[in-house]
Every structure is written in C-alpha cells, then in structure tokens.
Amino acid sequence: MQPRIQITGLCCALLLTWLVNDGVGSERRMTPLVNAVQRVEKSVVNIHTEKTQSKDPVFGSPKKVNGMGTGVIVDERGYIVTNEHVIHNVDQDAIRVELIDGTQAKANVISFDSRQDLAIIKVDFGRSLPVAPFGTSCDLMRGETVFAVGNAFGYTHTITRGIISALGRNVEVNEKIGYKNLIQTDASINPGNSGGPLVNLDGEVIGINVAIRAGAQRIGFTIPIDDARRTISRLLDNEKFGTYHGLLTKDVRSPETKKMVVSGTHSDSPAFQAGLLPGDEVLKAGKVAVSDRADFERALLGINPGKEVPVTVRRDGSEVALQLRIGRNGERPLTNIVARANNGDTSSYRGDTPQQMVWRILGLRFRSISQNQLPNKYQKHYKGGLQVIEVRANGPAAAKGVKSGDVVVGLALWEAYKITHVTYAFNQQRKSLTANSAASELAPVKCHIIRGEQIIEKTLSLPLQD
Numbered sequence: 001m002q003p004r005i006q007i008t009g010l011c012c013a014l015l016l017t018w019l020v021n022d023g024v025g026s027e028r029r030m031t032p033l034v035n036a037v038q039r040v041e042k043s044v045v046n047i048h049t050e051k052t053q054s055k056d057p058v059f060g061s062p063k064k065v066n067g068m069g070t071g072v073i074v075d076e077r078g079y080i081v082t083n084e085h086v087i088h089n090v091d092q093d094a095i096r097v098e099l100i101d102g103t104q105a106k107a108n109v110i111s112f113d114s115r116q117d118l119a120i121i122k123v124d125f126g127r128s129l130p131v132a133p134f135g136t137s138c139d140l141m142r143g144e145t146v147f148a149v150g151n152a153f154g155y156t157h158t159i160t161r162g163i164i165s166a167l168g169r170n171v172e173v174n175e176k177i178g179y180k181n182l183i184q185t186d187a188s189i190n191p192g193n194s195g196g197p198l199v200n201l202d203g204e205v206i207g208i209n210v211a212i213r214a215g216a217q218r219i220g221f222t223i224p225i226d227d228a229r230r231t232i233s234r235l236l237d238n239e240k241f242g243t244y245h246g247l248l249t250k251d252v253r254s255p256e257t258k259k260m261v262v263s264g265t266h267s268d269s270p271a272f273q274a275g276l277l278p279g280d281e282v283l284k285a286g287k288v289a290v291s292d293r294a295d296f297e298r299a300l301l302g303i304n305p306g307k308e309v310p311v312t313v314r315r316d317g318s319e320v321a322l323q324l325r326i327g328r329n330g331e332r333p334l335t336n337i338v339a340r341a342n343n344g345d346t347s348s349y350r351g352d353t354p355q356q357m358v359w360r361i362l363g364l365r366f367r368s369i370s371q372n373q374l375p376n377k378y379q380k381h382y383k384g385g386l387q388v389i390e391v392r393a394n395g396p397a398a399a400k401g402v403k404s405g406d407v408v409v410g411l412a413l414w415e416a417y418k419i420t421h422v423t424y425a426f427n428q429q430r431k432s433l434t435a436n437s438a439a440s441e442l443a444p445v446k447c448h449i450i451r452g453e454q455i456i457e458k459t460l461s462l463p464l465q466d
Helices: 002-029 032-043 225-235 270-274 293-299 354-362 419-434
Strands: 044-055 062-075 079-082 096-098 104-113 118-123 145-152 155-172 178-185 197-200 205-212 220-224 247-253 258-265 281-285 308-315 318-325 364-370 384-391 407-411 442-451 454-463
Touching: 032 044, 032 145, 032 155, 032 197, 044 145, 044 155, 062 145, 062 205, 062 293, 079 225, 104 225, 118 225, 145 205, 178 205, 205 225, 220 225, 225 247, 225 293, 247 293, 258 270, 258 281, 258 293, 270 318, 281 293, 354 364, 354 419, 354 454, 364 419, 384 419, 407 419, 419 442, 419 454
Parallel strands: none
Antiparallel strands: 044 062, 044 096, 062 079, 079 118, 096 104, 104 118, 145 155, 145 197, 155 178, 178 220, 197 205, 205 220, 247 258, 281 308, 308 318, 364 384, 384 407, 407 442, 442 454
C-alpha cells in the first residue's frame, strides 16, 4: 500500500502546483491595459447607418450604402456622443446602436455641431446604460500608453494600443473642413473607429477619435476630451429642449481636479432664485455627480418646467443644499445681463452724486421707467430701465451712438433700472480691472439698450481712475 500512497500524494502535489501557477498566471495577465479595457468597454457602442444615394445610372434605382462608426455613452438614459460625420446625411430611421453584448436598438439624432464634428444621438434599451469614465486632456504626456476602442472595419469593439505621438496638431481634411488642437496617436484608428474613445491606462476617456491620415500608417487623430466635453455641454444645453436655468459656469481642469464653478446667474433666473452664487462649486445636480458643465446639463435633461431639482454646492468649505426650479426657455433674458445690481450702492467718483457721475463720465442724463413702461414684449424680461433724456454733444456716449429716448436695461453684467445701478456697475467693473491695468487706460463696458422694438448693444469707455 505504501507505493500507492506515495503516488496519490504526488498527484495531489502536482494538482496544487498547477492551481497555484494558474492563479499566478492569471494575475500576471491582468495587466493595467486589461484592467483599463474592462473598465471602459461596456460604455462603448457600435453605430450602424444607411445612406440612400441617388439613382444608380445603370439600374435606375436608389442605392443603399452601409456606414459604420463608434460612440461613447455619456448618460445612462441612452445619450451617446459620436462624430457628426458618422451620422451626416444618413437615413434617420436607419441608425442602429449595438452594445457590447450584441443587443441593438434604433437611435435618433438629438443635436450636432458640424464645425466641431460631434453629435449626440439617443437610444432606448429600456434599462440604464453604463456611462463612460471621463478623464482630462490637460495633463497628457507624449509617449503615454493609450488605446482605442471601436468598430474597426465593422469588427465590433476592436482594441488597438499605441502611444500619444504628439499634442496640439492642426489637421486640414479638405478646403472646407479642418481640425485644431488634436491628439496624434499611433494606436490604429481605422474606418469605423470614428466617434469612439481614446483611453488612458486608468480606463478614462481622454479623447474622441476623429480622423486618420490617408496613405500613412499608424497616424491617427483624436479630439481632446476637455474640448469635446465643452461641445457636449452645448449639445445637451437644456434651452435646446425648451427649459431654462440661467446658470453661468466655468469648468476648472487640472491634473488634480475636475470641477464646475458658478461664474454668475441671469438676473431673476431660476438659478438666481435658487441662491446659487459666483464661486460656488457645484457638486451634484439631481442624482448626477457634477464635474463639468456637460454633467450639469445632462442632469437636468427631461425635467419639466416647474419641477425642482436638488443641487448641492461647496461654498466657503461647506456643503450647501439648494433647490433649483426649472424654468421655461421663453423666460430667458434677451441680453447677457447676469446679475442684480446692489440697490444700496451710491459710491461714485470724486464724491459726485450718481447723476453727476453719469453726466461727467458718459454725458448722459436718465430717468427711471417702470416695467410696464417698457415695450410689451420686454416686460416679462426686465424690471424696468433708464431712459436717456439728454445726450451731451460730443460726449463719450454720443460718440458711441447712444440717442435720446434709448432705454438702458443693463450695464456689463448688471441690470439697470435705477441710477444707483449705474454707479454700482461702474464701480464693480473698475474694481475687477484696475489691478492689472494702467491708470490711464479705458475699460470697455457693454451697454444693453432697448431702442424702439429692438435690443442693441453699445460699448462705452469707462476710465479706470479719476
């Protein structure tokens, strides 16, 4: 019996060794590249299109041409970004999206920007879709390993690896079409890859693949994701879909942070009424964590006017919860006035009264008019205005074409329906510019004017120092 026990023990030892080595082998194969691919691949889709060409000269019937491309899921409800040229002039009822598991559904074009070559399409699979993890293109390095995912030559979800070869490339496709500030990569970008992601080893999308160099090998080009996200935010702008929030923001990008900061609000807009303030960092809108304007716009998609959306901001180091009531698109101001002036500000230059200051600096005399004295079509947009009753000949305002009877409704970013609003706007503009300007310089100040039934703009010159 002893030999049989030894043989059995040897078999167990060999089996254990095989299992251990197999585990080590699997770990060794699970490289950073594989991890990155697995993180992003489910949020990449294949796009199939058809285009009807003119009648065949021989057979006399229209010809169907199949097209292909790639897209990246930007919202779990089925919003997908791709290249505009992927869906350009295709049959709108023949756009199909295919997920990694092979399921397909019809898609509709939502919006597009031909100049930036980006488009948003929407598909409904009846379930939430995985949103791509987006990185930043502000810290890319030449030589950095990247990979592309795409519908290359119709071979779905093909992975090609390479490096970032160069940054800031300008590429002319033809006399009418050109791209600026592209990423150059030697990861193979093949026909069908258009609209798909270029991804870093963290599994983050750092660009949208757009073009290849005809006749050249391993030279492909990609729209940096920071540029693409700015375009995506415009394509998802809620005003395109009939709603309005009135929030002005700026995206802040660095290797350490991605955030959206409030720069202002339209006067009396939903954002203003919600209490959003310049400098607030928006952390969350509804259920969406916000890292840029594109996130904020998509968070509000499909929410009807009058509904409230919870918004969380970071203000002075603390989180603040607000409620944003969605407005209708028609409620948007007709000018770029974005803030309410301080009614109590009566400070002025040289100790002048507000009226004296305005006459001396601009050569204008005003009288306040109420909201119901404005032309009917502007009454819901403005609380009132300042009607010009006298213009000094050869004065600064006269030189810019301001006329008696004009009604000023805004100066720079601020509304204006009281004379103290003018003082406030001038002082705020002066404070914001004086630090980096010479005392002798003049600052341009935009003046929003109702003339007859039209809104016009005049740029007046404001001395930074008295």
